[in-house]
Amino acid sequence: MSLDLYLDLGWLPRPPSDLNKIIKSVRDAGPATAEALRGLAQFGLNELQLNKVARALSDARDGGVDLKPLIPLKVALLSNTTTEFLSPAMMATGLRYGFATDLVLAPYGQVVQELLDPQSMTYAADPDVIVISLDHRGLNLTAVPGDVDAAAAGLAASLDQIETLKAAIEQNSRAVAMFQTVARPAEPDLGSLDLGVPGTWRQLTHDFNRALADMLTGTPHLLLDTAGLADTVGLATWHDPGLWHMARVPFSNRVLPLYADHIMRVIAAWRGKSRRCLVLDLDNTLWHGVIGDDGLDGIRLAEGDPVGEAHRDVQDRALQFRSQGVVLAVSSKNDDAVARTAFRDHAEMVLKEDHIAVFQANWRDKATNIQAISDDLALGLESLAFLDDNPAERGLIREALPRVGVPELPEDPALYVRTLVASGLFEATTFSDEDRRRAEDYQSNSKRVALQASVTDIGEYLRSLDMEFAVLPFDAPGRARIAQLINKSNQFNLTTRRYSEADVAAMEDDSGLLTLQIRLRDRFADNGMISVVICRTDGATWEIDTWLMSCRVLGRRVERAILQVLKDAAQAAGITTLRGRYIPTDRNGMVAQHYAQLGFGLVETREDGTTLWSVEVADLPDQEVIGTISRQTAPSA
Amino acid sequence: MDDTQVSETLYEIFNDFFELDRSEFGPDLTADQVDGWDSLNHIRLMLNIQQNFGVKFSSGEISDLKNVGQLASLIAAKT
Incomplete structure (x- = not known):
C-alpha cells in the first residue's frame, strides 16, 4: 500500500516492522521511561499502534513512574460523538509533542450539561484544555435549502450555543477551550449551486466556520480547523457513514491519527512549542x-x-x-x-x-x-x-x-x-x-x-547505518555512470582528470590498471555508485591516477574503507608502494589533506601547488572499516 | 487465501488486540469470552480486519457476526 502523506502522517518516520515487539518490551520492562515512550511516538503510527503506546503510557502512570521531562497536560474531551477511539490516540500523540497527557472524558453527548454545571466532572478535574469536538450533527444546523429564515435561525442558535459554552468555561475553569470548525457532509444538497443557496450545508458550514473563527480571534481560546483538514484529505475520505451508524464515530478511522495530531499540535503551539x-x-x-x-x-x-x-x-x-x-x-x-x-x-x-x-x-x-x-x-x-x-x-x-x-x-x-x-x-x-x-x-x-x-559520536551513528560497500572493477554495466562521475566530480576529486566513456571502456581490459567502482547501500537508501578509483601500475607501485567520491556520502569514513580495499588489493597483487597526487583546482580544496589524513607521507610540493604523496603498503595500518565490503577485485596487474 | 491462512492472520490480529493464547482461539470463540472485546473494540477490530484483508464489510455484516467462525467465512467469501 502506498503511503498517504496525510492519513499516514508521511512527514514522520515509518514505524519499524518490529514496533509491536518494541512496545511490548517497553511495557514488560516495567514502567516505561518517559524517553522510551516519547521515542515510540515519533513514528507515523496508525490507530492500533497509537492505542498500544497509549496503554504503555497509562501503565507507566499507574506504575507511579516519574514522567519528567514530559510536561503534564490534562485535557477534557467533550463531544456529540464517540470519543473512546480518539482519547488513546490523543494520549499517544501527546507524547510526540512532549506531553504526558491525561484525558478526562465526559459522558457521550453531555457537552452542554457538563459545561453548564459548575460541579461537573469536567471542571472537577481542573483541565488545562477543554476540547469541544462538535461536528455538524452536534450543532443546531440542518439543511434547509432555500429557507433563508430557517438557515439564519439555525446559524444564530449554533453560534449562541458556542458563546454559551465559552462563557461557561470562562466562568467555571481556568482552562482554555478548543473549538473546531465543522466539516460539511460529503453529499451536496442541490449540487453545484449549493454555495449560492442559503440553508445548504455548503453555506451553513461556511458561515458557521467563518463566524466561529471571528468569535475566537483575540480570545485566549484555540481554534481547530477541522473543516480545513477534511477539505485537505477529501470529504469522501473523511466521512464514513457506516461507522457513524454503528458507533457514532464522527469520521473514518483512517483519519484518526491525523485528527489527533492536529489537536495536539495546536495545543503544543499554544504551549509555545512551535519551531522558530x-x-x-x-x-x-x-x-x-x-x-x-x-x-x-x-x-x-x-x-x-x-x-x-x-x-x-x-x-x-x-x-x-x-x-x-x-x-x-x-x-x-x-x-x-x-x-x-x-x-x-x-x-x-x-x-x-x-x-x-x-x-x-x-x-x-x-x-x-x-x-x-x-x-x-x-x-x-x-x-x-x-x-x-x-x-x-x-x-x-x-x-x-x-x-x-x-x-x-x-x-x-x-x-x-x-x-x-x-x-x-x-x-x-x-x-x-x-x-x-x-x-x-x-x-x-x-x-x-x-x-x-x-x-x-559519529562513529556510533555510522555503525547504525549498516553500510554495505560493493566494490567492482570497471565493467560495461557501470561504464556510463563511471564516466559521468569522472567528468562531473569537482570537489572530492584528487586530480580532476577527465576521461570519456570510450576511455573508460578501454580501461576495463587494461592489465596495467587497477580500477574500482564502489557502490554504497545503507539502511536508508541505495546511494548507487559513490566512488571511482584508478591506479596505474609502475613496477611494484600503484600510482593513484584518479580518486573521486560523491559529496553525498562525505563524513562517513568511506575513504577509509576504500583505502582498506586498496591495501588488500595491493597486497594480493604484490604491490609494495602507493603513490598519491593532489592537483589543486578552485573546487577541490577539501581534499588537499586527503593523503596526509590517510597516513601518506609528503614527497614533493610543486610550484603549481600539486603535492605528491607516498606510503609503503606494509606501513599502512588496517583501517577501521565501518560497514561491510563485498568485492570482486581480482587485480588486473 | 485459504482457510488456514485466513485463520492464521485472524489469530495474529486478535492476539494483537486481546493478547490471546493460541489455544483459546477457534471458530467458536465469541465476544463475551474475551476480556476487552466490547462493542467499541468490536468496531475497531473489524476496521483493522478489513484493512488487513483488503475487504469491506457492511454495517449489517459487522453487527450480525456471532463468532470467529462466521467472521472467517465472511472474509473467505470476500477474498
Whole structure:
C-alpha cells in the first residue's frame, strides 16, 4: 500500500516492522521511561499502534513512574460523538509533542450539561484544555435549502450555543477551550449551486466556520480547523457513514491519527512549542544538483523547468515562513565560498544571503553545525526544524539531536513543500505584526559561526547505518555512470582528470590498471555508485591516477574503507608502494589533506601547488572499516 | 487465501488486540469470552480486519457476526 502523506502522517518516520515487539518490551520492562515512550511516538503510527503506546503510557502512570521531562497536560474531551477511539490516540500523540497527557472524558453527548454545571466532572478535574469536538450533527444546523429564515435561525442558535459554552468555561475553569470548525457532509444538497443557496450545508458550514473563527480571534481560546483538514484529505475520505451508524464515530478511522495530531499540535503551539527556526540544506533541497560539482550554471531552479520549479517552491515557502516569523539558517556540506555564489550570483535564486541568519557551509557533521546555529541564535534545539533531502543526514540529526524537528521527505521534490507544511512544525495559535517582524530581529547577516567540539559520536551513528560497500572493477554495466562521475566530480576529486566513456571502456581490459567502482547501500537508501578509483601500475607501485567520491556520502569514513580495499588489493597483487597526487583546482580544496589524513607521507610540493604523496603498503595500518565490503577485485596487474 | 491462512492472520490480529493464547482461539470463540472485546473494540477490530484483508464489510455484516467462525467465512467469501 502506498503511503498517504496525510492519513499516514508521511512527514514522520515509518514505524519499524518490529514496533509491536518494541512496545511490548517497553511495557514488560516495567514502567516505561518517559524517553522510551516519547521515542515510540515519533513514528507515523496508525490507530492500533497509537492505542498500544497509549496503554504503555497509562501503565507507566499507574506504575507511579516519574514522567519528567514530559510536561503534564490534562485535557477534557467533550463531544456529540464517540470519543473512546480518539482519547488513546490523543494520549499517544501527546507524547510526540512532549506531553504526558491525561484525558478526562465526559459522558457521550453531555457537552452542554457538563459545561453548564459548575460541579461537573469536567471542571472537577481542573483541565488545562477543554476540547469541544462538535461536528455538524452536534450543532443546531440542518439543511434547509432555500429557507433563508430557517438557515439564519439555525446559524444564530449554533453560534449562541458556542458563546454559551465559552462563557461557561470562562466562568467555571481556568482552562482554555478548543473549538473546531465543522466539516460539511460529503453529499451536496442541490449540487453545484449549493454555495449560492442559503440553508445548504455548503453555506451553513461556511458561515458557521467563518463566524466561529471571528468569535475566537483575540480570545485566549484555540481554534481547530477541522473543516480545513477534511477539505485537505477529501470529504469522501473523511466521512464514513457506516461507522457513524454503528458507533457514532464522527469520521473514518483512517483519519484518526491525523485528527489527533492536529489537536495536539495546536495545543503544543499554544504551549509555545512551535519551531522558530528553519535550517535548510542546500544541494538538492534548495536547488537541484550539487553546486560544487555542477557549478553555478549546472544547478537547476529555473522557472519553466519542472525540477527547478519544485526547488524554487521550497525557497518561496521558506521565504514565506520567514515573513511569518520563522528565522532561516543554512547547514550544508559545501565550501562556504562556493555555496554563497549561488545566493549572490544566481539570477533565479529567491533566497538571498540577507534572508539567512546563520550560514553554515563546511564539511563537518551537521549535528555539530545545527548545535552551533542553536547556540548562536539562542534558540533551543526544540525550536529548530531541519529540511534535508538526504535521509542519512536526517537520520543523523534525529539520533544526535532528537529535539530538532526533522520532517521525512518523499523522493519527489515536487512534494517537499507540501510535506513540510503538512508536518505542522510551524503551527501558530496567534499571529501578530510582531510575529511578522520577528525574523528581522535576528540579524540576517548570513554569518558563519565557529563550531565547538562535535556533539555526537559519529562513529556510533555510522555503525547504525549498516553500510554495505560493493566494490567492482570497471565493467560495461557501470561504464556510463563511471564516466559521468569522472567528468562531473569537482570537489572530492584528487586530480580532476577527465576521461570519456570510450576511455573508460578501454580501461576495463587494461592489465596495467587497477580500477574500482564502489557502490554504497545503507539502511536508508541505495546511494548507487559513490566512488571511482584508478591506479596505474609502475613496477611494484600503484600510482593513484584518479580518486573521486560523491559529496553525498562525505563524513562517513568511506575513504577509509576504500583505502582498506586498496591495501588488500595491493597486497594480493604484490604491490609494495602507493603513490598519491593532489592537483589543486578552485573546487577541490577539501581534499588537499586527503593523503596526509590517510597516513601518506609528503614527497614533493610543486610550484603549481600539486603535492605528491607516498606510503609503503606494509606501513599502512588496517583501517577501521565501518560497514561491510563485498568485492570482486581480482587485480588486473 | 485459504482457510488456514485466513485463520492464521485472524489469530495474529486478535492476539494483537486481546493478547490471546493460541489455544483459546477457534471458530467458536465469541465476544463475551474475551476480556476487552466490547462493542467499541468490536468496531475497531473489524476496521483493522478489513484493512488487513483488503475487504469491506457492511454495517449489517459487522453487527450480525456471532463468532470467529462466521467472521472467517465472511472474509473467505470476500477474498
